[in-house]
Amino acid sequence: MDDRMETVVAGVALKNPVITASGTFGSGREYGELIDLNCLGAVTVKGVSCEPWKGNPIPRIAETQSGMLNSIGLQNPGVEHFIEHDLPFLRQHDTKIIVNICGHTLAQYCAVAERLADCDVDMLELNISCPNVEEGGLAFGTAPRMVERVVQAVRHYTGQPLTVKLSPEVTDITEIARAAVSGGADALSLINTLRGMKIDIHRRRAVLASKTGGYSGPGIMPVALRMVYEVCKTVDVPVIGMGGIATFEDALEFIMAGAAAVAVGTANFHNPYATVEIIEGIRGYLEENDIASLDKIRGIVD
């Protein structure tokens, strides 16, 4: 292991700070045919709910200038399927496993956390910020008192390290971050997608069947970076920064803003080797500048 690259998030030691963002990497199987999953700091899997969810109608994807919209709606085969099929596959690799969990109700969030409590996973990521489900999702993630309640409830069912994934669709991200921490979050992940829209002027209708969807990709990076910066200044727990990261330079910006680790999402679609190139790029930067560990530059921007 390369000590320079090692990163600890909520007590979990990652070999490097590069993680895949939930929903963009499946359960790792497909990208594993192209890249070596053992290179990654961690894999965050697609949102898992207690029962299978069918997801939203098609079309679910729209390209925008320097970004994209999605309205997948957390389609997933449920936690039992995850435990039986995906977890054993991921466990064959030398990388950490972060399970993104979702629900329509408080009870559903708790049920997934409880089911995973004894499983061999490294961290849970509580998604209270999906713009693509009508109940749950964003509704839980935008009011500080609600955020605190959900986190507290889920915390009760699991002793595993817990990161809470925040939505950028709030007036004051630091207030939400504090609420999540006081609810018991060991770490925070941000940001989830922003709500966006695309209209086909020839057909004169929205491209997405759900009309609106989650906006991700390079276009959102300045917003994400600002929010990570603000949150890192406000709370003491580690932050997993994400939103538009496509190159190692982007990743270093997040780390200099204070992020403990970074997650790469949409960039995987544009370049399946993005994560590997980012890891190599960060390593090269540290070597060239003779920086002994990431801690030396983390949060260096005041």
Place this chain on the structure above:
Amino acid sequence: MNTYCKAAIRNQKELMTGIWKMELEAPEIAHSARPGQFIQMYPPDERNLLARPISLAAIHGESVEVVYRVVGKGTEQFSRLRDNDMVQLMGPLGNGFTLPEAGERSVIIGGGLGIPPLLELSKRIPGEAEVFLGYADAPFMDGDFRGHGRKVHVASQTGNGGFRGTVLELVEAIAPFADRVYACGPRQMLQAVAEWAERQGIPAQVSMEERMACGIGACLGCAVKIQKPGEKDWQYLRVCRDGPVFSGREVVWNG
């Protein structure tokens, strides 16, 4: 095996207004590709983040051929590339067509830009196959199918090239006898083909399209409603990974 690679462009040419053909020198892809599979083509302008799924029209020794229509930003950029320019690709992707058993007779039905993806299939079917091609107006590539000895029937909305009407009306008029049906084209056409095949009691393999992000099965963007025999309910499968070729009988067409 799926590879992410750069390919040199050879013989880019406009077959007719807005429809282009190019050869891509990509040995890794050519060596493992099967008819009915597709590739992801990345637009050269990096502001267009998502790759464009394009079917393989032909597979040669070291290269593959694609035929595409310019409809938007990405395909417009492809059409401006010149011979020897490089383009980023990923592929081959998806499951191709299943070839017929020895002695079986096939019917191949293509509509518009659904025609090129059937060419390599037509070449590789060992037995008898009758080809039905539907166009909006002037035919293209019909000669390629005749070139390897297939009997080709052409329909078009304007009557240009023979029969005036839809390709399915032509199929019904000729009423070919077949053990297998292969189809690619607009969704409505595929539905009509699937229903026709069902009435004849013949299995149909239809190649579907949907908007894609990853192209490899990870993002669940390219969903299609499928109901498997014996299952109570439909489910969303992935066009890129579970398709693009599906059994016509299993696609939930309405809704």
